[in-house]
Amino acid sequence: MNVQSHAAPALSLIAALTLAACGGSNHNDTPASAIAGAQHVLLVSIDGLHQQDLANCVAAKTCPNIAALANNGVTYTNAFTPGLSDSFPGLAALLTGGSPKSAGLFYDVSYDRTLYAPSDSQCSGAQGWNVVFDETTGIDAMNGGALTHLDGGDAFNPQAIPNAKVNGVCTPVYPHNYIKTNTVFEVVKQQMANARTAWADKHAWGYDWVNGPSGKGVDDLARTEINSIDPATQSDYTDVYTHTELFDNLHVQAIVNQIDGKDSTGASSVGVPTVFGTNFQTLSVAQKAPNASGGGYTDAQFTPGPQVTGAIAYVDGAIGKMVAELKAKNLFASTVFIVTSKHGQSPADHTMLVKNGDTLAALLQANNYLDPNGDYGQAATKTGSLNDGSGLVGTGFEQSDDVGLIWLRDPSQTTSAVATLQANLGCTKTGICADGAQASILSGAALAAKFGDPAQGRTPDIIVQPNPAVIYTSSKSKDAEHGGNAPDDSHLGLLVAYPGLKSATNATTVSTTQVAPTILKSLNVNPGLLQSVAAEGTQVLPGLGF
Structure with missing residues (x-):
């Protein structure tokens, strides 16, 4: 184990990515042809899609539609997330070209020391708010209400929207205000006449940030909420992967409608989007399901269990429907089709799994770095529900899955908190x-270099990466998670397909941040117009003939 106040061994991927960005690595990046004349880009993100999943299903011929795309595409065998693998930073990488350092998204549940409570409309009280942009961002969740509508209630929950002083004025911070840099959707709309954009994801209102800071980047943002209650089952869509398929089917139909020149609902004729896409949850739900019930993998080689096998077949069939519709509408030859993921899932090898509970939070609470009773942020609401407007201000926060993001109650305690963590590294019931x-x-300078300065309010004071296969939970309902930088979280499938390309495998170490500038370059738009690309020097993906 290494304590990283100066360097980051678990984030050693940085050096490889820097090398790749400068053009050096062992790879094959000389295509027989190139992307030219593309008019549309379709991005499909499959939560949980590891590189090994992609390789295994192609080899086993269990994903024929994806394999067919690969016949005219470049498959990247060493694609990685930029340091964190939660859905927010994972998607931000794909859409902004940046890591959390520039885009500012660390998790869908995070903390910002500069913000005021939603109820503090004058910005006159204490600062430091536990920002929760998830299923409770929709108005259904107001006052702790049930999530009864698929569209989240068709409005923002005002109790979920914190405030900030902007040029001296107390101003609401919606998700699109929270992201710090622009998105591919905004750039395309600004640079291409009559361009149209569309996206569909798992939360109806929390994913408003894909609009970018302008709030207007996406013309057709499908409002679908995976945690809403399905009236047919009286449960949400995450209880079993076959139920999640019904939710993902909504997005498949949205894409088909858009290929047909309609909006996501199919109600209006609006034209085919220039850049559009969606996210699938079915595979992620199958991966998380308990191994004993057929979830996850059967070994360390990512051999899929029954649920993952079914989920991959479902996703492949869904992609096949999109391809068939593109061909039927004579759009396939002019569309770049990108298949990748926001994040992987850890661990694949169930025999390595460790679930001792959130020992990280317990240790911080026991040593007075966070409230000893867990009364901090949105963990201390009056109704017990998130985003009911009654969370505590200025408390600090800890977010953990298979990573630990720590915003201390008192940032001056960072050094002593790190020392406490160092003294309790063991994999025990309390370590x-x-x-x-x-x-x-x-922590310290190494953290600031990678993720930004915590003193600016958004970046955690400490980030703990536990041993691979450790999940900070005692839940019996899931045997895999994501969020951190464990190998199974961060090594993702990535395929860029276009009829102008010949099949190639590229072993360059690349980051998923390189997808965003590649989208723009495919459309002959300057990737440098993305603010994160300019800030971080993100390069287009190699091997595409640009």
């Missing part, structure tokens, strides 16, 4: 399970 070679505790 934080960070005693292995791939574990790390990131």
